[in-house]
Amino acid sequence: MSGATGVVSTRPRATSARLSRLPRQIRKYVLAAVLWIFALGFIAPLVWMVSSSLKRNIDVFTAPMRWIPHPIQWANYAEVWLGDHSMLRYFGNSLLVTSVSVAGDLITSSMAGYAFALLTFRGRNKVFFIYLSTAIVPSQLLLVPRFMFFQQVGLYNTLFALILPGLFTLYGTFLLRQFFIATPTELAEAARLDGASEWGVFWRIYLPLARPMLAALGIIRFVGSWNDYETPLVMLSDDSRYTIPLGLTQFVDGDGGLSAGLAMAASVSSVLPILIVFLIFQRQFVAALAFTGLK
Amino acid sequence: MTDVIVKSAPAVVQHRPARSRRTPTRVGWLFIAPNLLGFLAFTLIPLVAGLGIAFTNWNVVSGLGAIHFVGLDNFVELLGDPLFWSSALRTVGYAGISVPGTMLLGLLLGLALNTDVPGRAVLRVIFFVPHIVSSIAIGMIWLLLLDPGNGPINRILRGLGLSSTPGWLVSEVWGLPSLVLIVTWSGVGYCAVIYVAALQSMPPSLHEAALLDGAGPFARFRTVTWRSLMPTTTFLGVTMLISHSQGFGLIAFLTQGGPGDSTTVLSYYMYEQGFQFYRFGYAAAIGIMSFLGVLALSVVMWRFQRGRGLYT
Numbered sequence: 001m002s003g004a005t006g007v008v009s010t011r012p013r014a015t016s017a018r019l020s021r022l023p024r025q026i027r028k029y030v031l032a033a034v035l036w037i038f039a040l041g042f043i044a045p046l047v048w049m050v051s052s053s054l055k056r057n058i059d060v061f062t063a064p065m066r067w068i069p070h071p072i073q074w075a076n077y078a079e080v081w082l083g084d085h086s087m088l089r090y091f092g093n094s095l096l097v098t099s100v101s102v103a104g105d106l107i108t109s110s111m112a113g114y115a116f117a118l119l120t121f122r123g124r125n126k127v128f129f130i131y132l133s134t135a136i137v138p139s140q141l142l143l144v145p146r147f148m149f150f151q152q153v154g155l156y157n158t159l160f161a162l163i164l165p166g167l168f169t170l171y172g173t174f175l176l177r178q179f180f181i182a183t184p185t186e187l188a189e190a191a192r193l194d195g196a197s198e199w200g201v202f203w204r205i206y207l208p209l210a211r212p213m214l215a216a217l218g219i220i221r222f223v224g225s226w227n228d229y230e231t232p233l234v235m236l237s238d239d240s241r242y243t244i245p246l247g248l249t250q251f252v253d254g255d256g257g258l259s260a261g262l263a264m265a266a267s268v269s270s271v272l273p274i275l276i277v278f279l280i281f282q283r284q285f286v287a288a289l290a291f292t293g294l295k
Numbered sequence: 296m297t298d299v300i301v302k303s304a305p306a307v308v309q310h311r312p313a314r315s316r317r318t319p320t321r322v323g324w325l326f327i328a329p330n331l332l333g334f335l336a337f338t339l340i341p342l343v344a345g346l347g348i349a350f351t352n353w354n355v356v357s358g359l360g361a362i363h364f365v366g367l368d369n370f371v372e373l374l375g376d377p378l379f380w381s382s383a384l385r386t387v388g389y390a391g392i393s394v395p396g397t398m399l400l401g402l403l404l405g406l407a408l409n410t411d412v413p414g415r416a417v418l419r420v421i422f423f424v425p426h427i428v429s430s431i432a433i434g435m436i437w438l439l440l441l442d443p444g445n446g447p448i449n450r451i452l453r454g455l456g457l458s459s460t461p462g463w464l465v466s467e468v469w470g471l472p473s474l475v476l477i478v479t480w481s482g483v484g485y486c487a488v489i490y491v492a493a494l495q496s497m498p499p500s501l502h503e504a505a506l507l508d509g510a511g512p513f514a515r516f517r518t519v520t521w522r523s524l525m526p527t528t529t530f531l532g533v534t535m536l537i538s539h540s541q542g543f544g545l546i547a548f549l550t551q552g553g554p555g556d557s558t559t560v561l562s563y564y565m566y567e568q569g570f571q572f573y574r575f576g577y578a579a580a581i582g583i584m585s586f587l588g589v590l591a592l593s594v595v596m597w598r599f600q601r602g603r604g605l606y607t
Contacts (some may be wrong), residue, residue: 005392032412039421044482046424048447049436061445112330121323127331134338136593138541140562141582144348144575145341197379198322222414227429229544234570239551245431252435260439267432282420289485290492 053077053264060260076265080251087269090247097159097243098225101166105221106214108168113176114202118185140230147234157176161235162243166201166225172217175288179213180206216288219281223274244270329494349579369580379581382564383588385471389560390539393475393482398531400479401486402524408487409494420489423486430544431482434524437477438464438549438556464549467557474545486531493527494520508572529600532591 047067051074052060054069080087115121116128150161183206189199207214229245236242239250248270251263278285324331349369353362372380408419425433440448441463449460461469501523505515543562546552552559552567559567561581569578 005431025518027411028412031407031410032414034409035412036414037419039418042483043421043424045436045440045480046428048440049432052439060439061442061447063450065447065450108330108333112327115323115326119318119323121318122320124323124327130339131334134342136537136590137338137342137604138537138582138586140541140543141345141579141586142338142341143578144582145344146337146578147570148344148348148575149336149341150328165333165337168330168337170334170338173330198318198326202326209342223427227427227431228567229429229431229548233547234566242447245429245544248431248435263435263439267435270432271428275424278424278427279420286419286423286492289488 049264049267052260053268055261057259057261060264063088073261076261077269079262080265080269085206085239085247085248085250087244087266090242090244093241094161094226094243097103097162097166098222101163101225102218102221104163104167105169105172106218107219109172110176110207110210111202112173113178114180114206115179116173118178118183118188118206119198131170135174143230143234150235156235157237157241159241162228162231165231166221170220171206172221175217175291176210176213178291179210183209212284213291215281216284216291219277219285220288222277226274324413342579345579345582347455348576349583351574352574352576361376365576369576370584372577373580373584378559378564379561379584380427381556382559383584384560385558386540386560386562386585389471389475389542390536394535394539395530396475397479397482397535398486398528400483401531402528404483404487405490405494406520419484419488422487424484424552426485428481433477433481433546434545434548437473441473465554467554468556470550470554474542477545477549478539478542482535486535489527489531490524493524497523525600529596532596536592536596537589540585 005225010197049245051067051069052072055076056073057073059066059069059073082088116124116131146161147156148164150156150158155164187205188201191205196204214273227245228243232243232246236246248266251259251266350366351362352365395565402424408415408422412418415599440446443460443462443465446463448463452460463469463473469575497520499520502515505519510518530575540560541562542560543566546558546560546563550558552563562585565578565581565585568574568581
């Protein structure tokens with residue numbers, strides 16, 4: 001710290017003087033303009049996706065590019081939802097996998113996170129140390145053994161192979177442990193004096209406190225699970241069990257080509273649910289990401 | 296609400312779990328039991344098994360009885376396998392460019408979004424949205440955008456007077472750079488959001504002190520901002536290194552490691568060996584080597600940041 005200030009005082013002042021000669025207001029507007037132009041270019045691929053999803057296949061690549069489709073081709077969506085590879089089924093599968101595994105994760109993670117943070121019992125630190133030591137193991141390393149396991153117990157090519165591992169995550173456990181560690185222990189002591197059971201203390205006092213964190217974990221896991229491609233790719237073989245990301249690949253032809261309009265309509269359909277969830281819970285989502293990043 | 300969560304993070308040190316009162320052992324274990332069961336079944340045991348499989352040769356087709364212990368054979372073969380080394384090199388190139396690139400752009404964006412620029416909330420959403428889109432949807436968009444013949448990007452480039460446009464995903468030269476471009480695009484907003492949160496939790500007194508010392512904006516950035524962002528930078532660096540070195544969805548969907556094997560990174564090579572050639576022992580060995588590499592790099596990064604942050 002002292003070293004830092006030492007350096008500061010010897011730095012040349014010329015740069016700052018030159019910059020501050022530009023009036024502050026103008027600098028602000030220039031920055032804003034640059035940022036907005038950059039943002040529009042940045043989001044253009046997604047806008048292009050939406051626009052193309054409403055075009056006939058032959059219109060997607062016409063030059064010059066038209067942002068507003070003409071004629072508007074709603075039939076793409078009808079085909080995607082009701083056609084041969086109806087996304088309805090993929091949606092149902094994704095919804096089932098995601099909701100069950102996220103709900104389960106919220107329960108198991110909050111219980112364990114609470115115990116690791118606020119309960120003192122024999123063996124706790126040893127168990128937590130084992131948890132910690134597996135934290136940076138890449139999930140890919142676990143894929144082969146999990147695959148073998150599910151194959152042996154007959155759950156390969158079922159949605160259980162996706163749901164079961166999602167019910168317990170290290171990420172959730174760590175996140176909630178960090179949260180509960182920062183909550184005061186006095187609450188528990190007071191409640192215990194009043195005769196509350198250990199479960200009652202957790203369920204009625206601490207869990208409600210954690211509501212924003214649970215919402216955040218829920219969304220982060222929802223997005224992760226909804227978008228997961230590798231696990232279903234390895235664990236499922238049957239078209240009818242596909243989840244959305246795997247289902248999306250059905251809109252690619254055998255030779256790798258896309259029916260452009262259809263593919264984009266399918267993509268838009270797959271993105272909409274998480275986009276809506278994200279827009280509603282933006283604050284919690286970002287807060288949770290920040291929370292994990294600030295430790 | 297946001298503030299409560301974020302600000303409570305530094306308080307971790309003050310509220311150590313109470314040592315005064317012990318919970319009955321049984322109760323404590325009951326609380327962790329559901330999670331522990333899952334942890335054992337889907338993390339710890341698979342992990343140990345994965346380590347074990349790497350020392351066997353086994354293919355699913357012949358069943359569990361056909362597992363043979365082969366000692367270090369897989370690793371010996373791996374060390375002499377040119378495709379392993381070239382995949383490792385590509386992984387280093389892929390992650391080594393996309394991770395720092397994404398972080399640098401994210402930092403610049405974060406700094407810009409931390410000012411009172413008009414429409415800040417909307418800008419933040421715009422930059423963040425690609426992060427929540429699945430890699431397959433992203434892949435679909437870019438597959439069309441980067442189409443060498445008719446794709447809008449090449450059309451724009453031709454419009455700008457470029458006579459020979461890149462083949463992007465179908466070219467051996469441009470395949471990997473295309474993937475870097477796409478993954479950077481989708482990750483920048485995430486980095487920016489994390490940086491903004493870190494910037495906002497920075498005590499303003501630090502800046503004021505530097506200002507009093509007469510430091511210009513660049514000096515202030517270098518001595519105060521950059522140094523207090525050090526823990527965040529390390530966090531992003533390590534977590535993104537882990538996730539990008541495993542980067543799979545985009546590659547599997549867009550290029551399947553090709554053309555040739557010009558985009559075969561370790562994660563894809565492992566998938567190929569394991570789930571296409573059913574060489575599970577060999578695949579596990581690749582996984583272990585890749586993990587060791589990431590581990591070593593992460594340790595180096597932690598070491599590097601130690602003593603360089605402002606409040607460490």
